[in-house]
Amino acid sequence: MTTTARGLHARVLDALGPAITAGEYPPGCVLRTDELAQRFEVSRSVMREAVRVLESMHLVASRRRVGVTVRPAAEWDVYDPQVIRWRLAGRDRPRQLRSLTVLRSAVEPVAAGLAARRASAGQCAELTECALGMVATSRGHQLEAYLVHDIAFHRIVLNASGNEMFARLGDVVAEVLAGRTHHQVMFADPDPAAVTLHVQVAAAIREGDGARAEELTREITVGALHELDVLAP
Amino acid sequence: MTTTARGLHARVLDALGPAITAGEYPPGCVLRTDELAQRFEVSRSVMREAVRVLESMHLVASRRRVGVTVRPAAEWDVYDPQVIRWRLAGRDRPRQLRSLTVLRSAVEPVAAGLAARRASAGQCAELTECALGMVATSRGHQLEAYLVHDIAFHRIVLNASGNEMFARLGDVVAEVLAGRTHHQVMFADPDPAAVTLHVQVAAAIREGDGARAEELTREITVGALHELDVLAP
């Protein structure tokens, strides 16, 4: 997972990005390229490339004679996969997990509704297979296997919606589901009701019942939100 | 709007980004940094910075001995505001507008529902003011003034939802609304039903009626989708 040799600038980013998103540099804080280059022991060219990327994510703004200033969190490109990963790895992971789950609760039901009208036969088959896989691994502490099926299930729904914006959220949903499994109820088996709902969603999509697929998926995401309410303050 | 002097690398991006997102360079197409630098008459350093940014948007991948290869559209960071802008300016603007409108139809109702529970008194006041502004400019071909209020309205709702992911979609919604006004029904006045709905949404949020705010907003976005269906193939 951790590629240690994909370029100096990437390594600098892996250090600076998390630090900034974690709030180690407060908004308005001014950095200087040369100083950073020295700190990370890279040339100015490399440092400049890293700053450019940070700038394209709206994490910082670079202005002549003043330096590289950290922008307030409200301006960050919160949908950038890298920014999401950095924030999920950092201090306010819970808040991040919550806002992403709320996003899921808005998007996934609509995506499921669309999928019911547009999913191909192959996608329906995959979906059913995933649901069955979830059932099969839902008991006996097979959480990792369950997670794999769960992620695949939601990814297929998002792809089958035929909307590119929805499809691109597959990675985000994967992160959220993985985060939930790895940081909360590692001990308990998944909620049986949720498992059943997934099976029913697969059926509804297979049968082309968009309204039902949407409603059932809404139940799933409401459940996920409720789970967060219970387990996190 | 068009800042012509915010750095050479930005100007290169403004040329390359739209070209790539427009599909002028097919996926898998290989570019070379040096060649590009010559073509745009900039130094390699500047070109490299531009390529880095393109790479961070997943528009291209840079590999040694191979070059800079254009990635397939499915891998692009479709939520990057700059990518959105480039695509909206390009060939498949209609498709882009549609997928963004579908996204709106998923997000905005949920955002409105949340806003009803979390909007501050100030936000409620602003919202009401916007709605009244929409009413006032809804007749007599004052489309530009109407658009300003419309954008402000939706932005406030998204912000008032208290969810950072929703809030960040304010710019996207603004682009969509502006696109609609400027490229479709420039001649006709806004749909009176939509205007009424906005007033009602503002009222529902003011009264803290989340369910009603959500349902009304759903009607607004369904209307927007339907409008697209009617006016675009």
Next chain:
DNA sequence: GTGAGATAAAAGTCTGACTTTTTGGGTCTG
């Protein structure tokens, strides 16, 4: 045909010099 090694192409890195913009202060004037 297959595997090992040579080759070269392209990205990656570093350095140093130069340019441009911007800010903050100092000065001059009213």
Next chain:
DNA sequence: CAGACCCAAAAAGTCAGACTTTTATCTCAC
């Protein structure tokens, strides 16, 4: 004392050139 103006320095921005590293491909012996 206030305000306009100018100057100098600071930092980003740009450029050119040399060097390193990776890696796809080609060659050649087996």
